[in-house]
Amino acid sequence: MKSVVQIQRQGKVKDLRASAAAAGLPTEEIETTVALIQALIPLGLQAVGEALNAEVTALAGPRYCRTGGQSDVVRWGQQRGSVYLADQKLPIPVPRVRNRTVNREVTLTTYEQLQRPRAADAGLFRKILVGLTCRQYAACAEAVPDAFGLSASSVSRRFIRASARHLQTFCERRLDRDEFVAVVLDGKTFAEDAMVIALGLTLQGQKTILGFVQTATENEPVCAAFLRALVERGLRVEPGLLCIIDGAKGLRKAVQTVFGARALVQRCQWHKRENVVRYLPKGQQAAWRRRLQQAYERPTYAEARPALGQLRQEWRGLNVSAAASLDEGLEETLTLHRLGLFPTLGGSLKTTNCLESLNAQLGQLTDKVDHWRTADQKHRWVASALLLIEPRLRRIKGYRHLPLLRAALQAEIGRTEKSKGVAVA
Numbered sequence: 001m002k003s004v005v006q007i008q009r010q011g012k013v014k015d016l017r018a019s020a021a022a023a024g025l026p027t028e029e030i031e032t033t034v035a036l037i038q039a040l041i042p043l044g045l046q047a048v049g050e051a052l053n054a055e056v057t058a059l060a061g062p063r064y065c066r067t068g069g070q071s072d073v074v075r076w077g078q079q080r081g082s083v084y085l086a087d088q089k090l091p092i093p094v095p096r097v098r099n100r101t102v103n104r105e106v107t108l109t110t111y112e113q114l115q116r117p118r119a120a121d122a123g124l125f126r127k128i129l130v131g132l133t134c135r136q137y138a139a140c141a142e143a144v145p146d147a148f149g150l151s152a153s154s155v156s157r158r159f160i161r162a163s164a165r166h167l168q169t170f171c172e173r174r175l176d177r178d179e180f181v182a183v184v185l186d187g188k189t190f191a192e193d194a195m196v197i198a199l200g201l202t203l204q205g206q207k208t209i210l211g212f213v214q215t216a217t218e219n220e221p222v223c224a225a226f227l228r229a230l231v232e233r234g235l236r237v238e239p240g241l242l243c244i245i246d247g248a249k250g251l252r253k254a255v256q257t258v259f260g261a262r263a264l265v266q267r268c269q270w271h272k273r274e275n276v277v278r279y280l281p282k283g284q285q286a287a288w289r290r291r292l293q294q295a296y297e298r299p300t301y302a303e304a305r306p307a308l309g310q311l312r313q314e315w316r317g318l319n320v321s322a323a324a325s326l327d328e329g330l331e332e333t334l335t336l337h338r339l340g341l342f343p344t345l346g347g348s349l350k351t352t353n354c355l356e357s358l359n360a361q362l363g364q365l366t367d368k369v370d371h372w373r374t375a376d377q378k379h380r381w382v383a384s385a386l387l388l389i390e391p392r393l394r395r396i397k398g399y400r401h402l403p404l405l406r407a408a409l410q411a412e413i414g415r416t417e418k419s420k421g422v423a424v425a
Contacts, residue, residue: 045090045092048085048092048114051110052094052110055108055109055110055111056097056108059097060073060074060075063075072099072101073097073098073100073106074097074098075095075096076097076098076105077095077096078095078096079093079094080094081093081094081111082115083111083114083115084114084115084116094108094111162384163381163383163384164380166383166384167379167380169383169387170211170387171211171383173233174233175208175210175230175235176235176236177234178200178202178208179203179239180202180203180208180210180235180241181201181239181240181241181242181405181409182200182201182241182402183198183199183200183210183242183243184198184243184245184352185197185198185199185223185244185245185246185255185352185355186246186355186356188359188362188363190366190372190382191372191378192216193215193375193378194215194217195212195213195214195215195382196212196218196222196223196226197209197358198210198211198212198226198230200235201396201402203402204395204399204402205396205398205399206393206395207390207393207395207396208390209358209386209387210230210235211226211229211230211233213225214375214378214379217250218251219250220249220253220254220257223250223251224253224254224257226254227258237262237263238262239406240262240263240406240409240410240413241259241409242265242266242335242405242409243255243259243263243265244266244267244349244351244352245352246271246352247267247268247271252329261416261417261420262413264335264339265335266335266349266350267329267333267335268333268351269350270350270351270352270353271351272326272329273292273293273296276292276326277292277322279319279322279325280315280318280319291311292311295311296308298337300342301334301337301338301340304334304337305334305337308330308334311326312326336349336350338412339408340408341401341404341405344398344404345398345401345402345405347397347398348397348398358386358389358393361389361392362382362386362389365385365388366381366382366385369381
């Protein structure tokens with residue numbers, strides 16, 4: 001260990017004094033020094049003292065020497081302070097320097113940077129987000145003598161700062177950097193509220209979380225304002241979008257209000273199937289569910305539509321409510337069939353499963369919170385969790401066929417607009 005200390009000290013002191021030799025104290029060298037020091041736990045405090053003394057020497061000259069440093073800068077004793085090393089906050093005596101000409105204390109750049117948590121808040125944030133409580137943090141943190149700032153209240157404040165930065169990043173990032181061909185919309189329950197989340201699918205099949213909005217229900221005014229905000233942040237609708245939704249009427253109306261004819265809706269076939277089947281006797285639900293699923297699995301619109309019509313005829317004599325439930329929005333459950341893309345993209349886009357999977361991962365990070373105190377707390381947790389999940393999201397199956405979807409959407413939108421123009425004339 002002695003040789004390690006000697007090697008470490010020789011290299012460290014050399015770097016510190018080289019960086020402090022220049023009167024200007026280059027920022028790049030100081031940042032490199034600070035990054036190295038914060039990675040050292042056993043030797044960190046000693047290295048911190050050497051770094052601070054090196055900067056004081058560069059400013060005020062060697063101790064008890066009338067030459068060196070800046071003529072108007074003098075040493076001014078020391079005071080108690082603290083620095084961050086890795087994930088710990090440690091006490092340390094800090095030398096003071098004063099400018100006699102302006103009668104003002106000179107800030108030590110090294111000390112100022114060592115007081116910033118750097119990666120500490122990020123590490124603490126990940127630990128709390130994945131399940132470590134604020135009260136347990138001190139016991140689970142890395143053991144460093146004399147460390148402080150690990151109380152539940154201190155950890156909570158640091159987590160709030162880190163999650164607030166994540167929320168700001170999430171809400172401000174632009175959406176015009178990618179070309180989206182589909183958007184999946186669905187809600188997740190948080191206490192008495194719901195978070196409606198928008199997941200975008202790029203032309204290359206990548207999944208990007210566009211945003212979320214807090215609402216009591218998936219009502220049209222709130223959802224429409226949410227979609228308008230996405231457009232203001234750069235979501236391009238003009239090339240055509242496929243919107244996959246679960247069938248909520250407010251959400252469907254919001255899509256029509258904001259996106260208009262530039263978006264086609266694919267209703268989730270899973271939600272439609274479950275909504276229809278629940279009207280039937282429990283003993284018969286499994287059999288009818290299989291038949292309904294088989295009808296939806298027909299590869300073309302010409303095959304799927306008559307198969308569903310046959311089921312509807314049978315239900316009219318068995319349960320009129322089930323038949324009416326099937327009629328509601330039936331054509332929008334067959335949008336991919338109508339575009340001729342069900343065999344290639346139906347596995348990924350016929351349901352909201354890709355967003356349901358995201359919601360399941362979100363629940364693993366947020367469901368452990370028993371009491372949501374404020375709306376800001378919900379937003380910070382949701383944004384932080386979504387940003388943590390997003391890099392792990394995989395491309396959808398059949399992503400190579402998404403350019404065909406874009407072409408089919410534009411052709412369908414063009415036919416619709418042309419027919420409306422003829423009707424108006």
